[in-house]
Amino acid sequence: MIKAKGVSLRFPNGTIAINNIDLQVEPGDMVYVTGPSGSGKTSLLKLFMGIEYPTIGSLEVLGQQMDKGQTSRIRQLRTSIGPVFQEFKLIKGRTVAENVMLGMRFLDLSQDQLKENAHDALAKVGLEHKASSLVENLSWGESQRVAIARAVARKPLLILADEPTGNLDKDNAINILELFKSFIDQKTSVIITTHATHLIDAEKHCKLIQMNKGSLSWERLG
Amino acid sequence: MKLFSSNAGYFFKEVKTMIRLNLFSNSLTIFSTGLIFFILAMIISGWWVSSHVVNVVQGEAEINVYLDEEILNNNTGVSQMVESIKGIEGVQAARVVDQDEAYNRMVEILGKEASVLNKFDDNPFSSFVELKIDLQEIDPVLEKLTHMMGVEHVRDNREVLERLRNIAEALRVVGILVVAAVGISTLVIISHIIRLGISNNKEQIYTLRLLGAPELFIAFPFLLEGLLLTIGGGILAVSLATFSISYLYAQMAGPLPFIPLPPLKELVSGMGIVVMSLSAVLGFVGSLLGLVSVRNN
Incomplete structure (x- = not known):
């Protein structure tokens, strides 16, 4: 699913965001990435999405080598990824349902499937009653859940979620983590960055990556 | 192709939203292109009428x-x-x-x-x-x-014919110049409005790219927006020109009954087809230019 060998990411200003990491994520893995702010969690997800490219090393995501020259293939690869962005990236002036469906419009789905997937995803995040609301009228927590619904409605092979529980209360956060876990049975890999270590203390059968100054150490929980 | 056919409704809805979110600027675009096309419509009609008169007079020579x-x-x-x-x-x-x-x-x-x-x-x-x-x-x-x-x-009646021919020729030259001016103005206006639209929606475009949307899928609503704005301008121009030509015909029918004008219906429909076709082509090309210029930057 993801294979990283000696991957480093160095920004033009000299900052080293990721420092010589090795990593392997298998289908159906649930991976939590924790670490202090600026430790490289978001940069790691950006590498997996092809927003940034490794300065050194080799990175393969869903069988695709992540190189600068592979832009169009990486664009294609992204259709198999369900991203949840820290700042949500919802499209203003459109409704909740339109935002969720927008992530699927260029996939090979019929209109009925599109609507059904959007409805199911919104139901799973508890927002089916907000389907017709404009996204700018939502609270932060609701916006976050719409972003999650958009990611999971695509039924992706890989979910990359950057602080998906950051704006949620404990109950909603647990529900969202449960939702993500429900995809593992379908061999979807889920990588979640989070500060909320208290939520993953009780987690079992998952991998925990701890990042610090661009380096990582990881352990298997449960 | 399926990408477009299955998303036709979405594309039109998206254009509607883009126009609604920037209503003032888009209304001005329709108004300004409408006025430009109106001038074009009147010149085309004048050229058409004078050519018709020359032909009729020539036929009766x-x-x-x-x-x-x-x-x-x-x-x-x-x-x-x-x-x-x-x-x-x-x-x-x-x-x-x-x-x-x-x-x-x-x-x-x-x-x-x-x-x-x-x-x-x-x-x-x-x-x-x-x-x-x-x-x-x-x-x-x-x-x-x-x-x-x-x-x-x-x-x-060579002298009369010569004068008519000169008028028709002058209108033809003016017509060509106006078509060129209209073409350039429309391309500039539309490509600018598309650039502006893209700039206003750059966050949305970035998000769509991150979600893996193909470039054509992202660009198509902007192309459609440019096309619909110029077609809107074209409709405005044809309506204004139809009203003006009908008024002029009514005014000329009394004092100048002997001028062999072409049938009003024929003139208006011909002018409408030319202006609408031109507005569609210019809208499409203008949008394309706007997209290409943004892409190159």
Whole structure:
């Protein structure tokens, strides 16, 4: 699913965001990435999405080598990824349902499937009653859940979620983590960055990556 | 292709949202392109009308040949002259219009004012030979006629035709310049509005790219927006031009009934097709230019 060998990411200003990491994520893995702010969690997800490219090393995501020259293939690869962005990236002036469906419009789905997937995803995040609301009228927590619904409605092979529980209360956060876990049975890999270590203390059968100054150490929980 | 057919509703809805979110700027675009196309529509119509008038007048081009008194008093002489004239290359037909026919024609032309002819004791008109000619051959025919023995003078409508031709030609040149100016202005306006639209929606475009949307899927609503804005401008222009032309026709019908104007319906539909086609093409090309310029930056 993801294979990283000696991957480093160095920004033009000299900052080293990721420092010589090795990593392997298998289908159906649930991976939590924790670490202090600026430790490289978001940069790691950006590498997996092809927003940034490794300065050194080799990175393969869903069988695709992540190189600068592979832009169009990486664009294609992204259709198999369900991203949840820290700042949500919802499209203003459109409704909740339109935002969720927008992530699927260029996939090979019929209109009925599109609507059904959007409805199911919104139901799973508890927002089916907000389907017709404009996204700018939502609270932060609701916006976050719409972003999650958009990611999971695509039924992706890989979910990359950057602080998906950051704006949620404990109950909603647990529900969202449960939702993500429900995809593992379908061999979807889920990588979640989070500060909320208290939520993953009780987690079992998952991998925990701890990042610090661009380096990582990881352990298997449960 | 399926990407477009299955998302047609979405694309139109997206354009509607983009226009709604930037309503003032988009309304101004429709208004300004509408005015530009209106000028174009009026020039095209003027060109069309003048060309039509030239064609009609050309089609009715006749030359009248007035003969010497001596020949007119001799029936055989007149017949011989007509035969000689028919023999000139470029002359399609020649016939004698006698004094009575000439008089009757004038009665018809003068209509209610024909009573003025009663003031003459005798018929004031003389017989003449009426020719229909091939217009391409007008110069050599006139040259030969003026040098023919027994011809007193020749009357042709070449001067009127020349003036009309000059007007039509001037309108054609102005038309070409206006089409070029309209084309450039529309391309600039539309490509600018598309650039602006892309700039306003850059967050959305970035998000769609992160979600893996193909470039065409992202660009298509902007293309459609440019196309619909210029078509909107085209519709506005055609409506204004139709109203203006109908008004001008109504104004000309009274005092200038003899000008052979083309049928109003034909003129308006022809002008509408030209303006709408041009607005669609310019809208598409303008949007494309806007997209390409943003992409290059």
